[in-house]
Amino acid sequence: MSAHLLLVFFMLPLPNLSLPDDMPTLAFNFVDWGIVFRAGETAAIKVDVLKDFKSEQDGHSFYPNVSVNGVMGNTSLITDLRFDNVNWTISFMPIMEGSFNVLITDTRFGVMDSSLQYYVAPGPIYEPGGVVSWMGQMHDFVAGTKATVFILPKDAFGNNVTRMTEGEIVYHFEVYATTLNGSKAELVDISNKEWDEFGGYVCIEFVAVTAGHLLVHIKHKNSFLIGSPLSLTIHPGM
Structure with a gap:
């Protein structure tokens, strides 16, 4: 497995957290493993539920926090951040070129460290x-x-x-x-x-x-x- 695949796929919760047995187990990876985008394109992260939530209500209440390079939410790095809990995808628009890390957290469900990396090239000339x-x-x-x-x-x-x-x-x-x-x-x-x-x-x-x-x-x-x-x-x- 290549190095970047090791960075972008984590099963959660982590074993050393000693979380209750009824906690869900979630995995995150970019759709189609695409990690290179042009500014202005849409990046999408698929949330895979490997072990389901205790109840349907818990599943609907899952809204993770998303940080890019340590800054949460929409910033000068990304915009149009959304979580679709019907299709279980996190989407956003990268707007600054460079290399970036994504952190996805939700302490209620034991999601503490899901780190993904992506790269952005400039968009078309304006x-x-x-x-x-x-x-x-x-x-x-x-x-x-x-x-x-x-x-x-x-x-x-x-x-x-x-x-x-x-x-x-x-x-x-x-x-x-x-x-x-x-x-x-x-x-x-x-x-x-x-x-x-x-x-x-x-x-x-x-x-x-x-x-x-x-x-x-x-x-x-x-x-x-x-x-x-x-x-x-x-x-x-x-």
């Missing part, structure tokens, strides 16, 4: 959640030279999205510039270079023609990205 910045923090250019904007992509829960998690998908962002008084400024040769060489940012290149202090706006559909507009100074070329 374009308006991207964070924009200048490559190298440079925002002074000579008219006619190329400028590059970085977009740090995020999913809907704020997790960083990379080429490794998202794949080679082409994204389309609207880019335009205005002067400080709101007049339109000219940008030419706008191109989306997709991912940078390390796969952590989406790059957009353009050439600014209008000299002066400008604002560069970057949006997806009707939503501006975080950090937009960016300040830009363009000096007349020689």
Whole structure:
């Protein structure tokens, strides 16, 4: 049996608790043994009743406490936590990437230590959640030279999205510039270079023609990205 299976399957109550003989015996494991999720998906834990409750009323009154990484209930790690005592499943939505441990307890029925582990990858990119910045923090250019904007992509829960998690998908962002008084400024040769060489940012290149202090706006559909507009100074070329 692999190491993670040893982590996720415990029969309860534990022998050293000296619990009464009429206590139920419960086992917990993720449905279909799936322990890897993307943020925003539903994780489900199956509760197997190996030894039944003393009465039907006891069975209906079983509502376990669920903690993730030591914090009980809905947190910044999970949301939509539910227990279905008809189908005997615990479900929740992981929203933060990383590796996590689940603790299920119910002192009334001797459930004291059911530890399961799961892993979360970022969810699909949420374009308006991207964070924009200048490559190298440079925002002074000579008219006619190329400028590059970085977009740090995020999913809907704020997790960083990379080429490794998202794949080679082409994204389309609207880019335009205005002067400080709101007049339109000219940008030419706008191109989306997709991912940078390390796969952590989406790059957009353009050439600014209008000299002066400008604002560069970057949006997806009707939503501006975080950090937009960016300040830009363009000096007349020689």
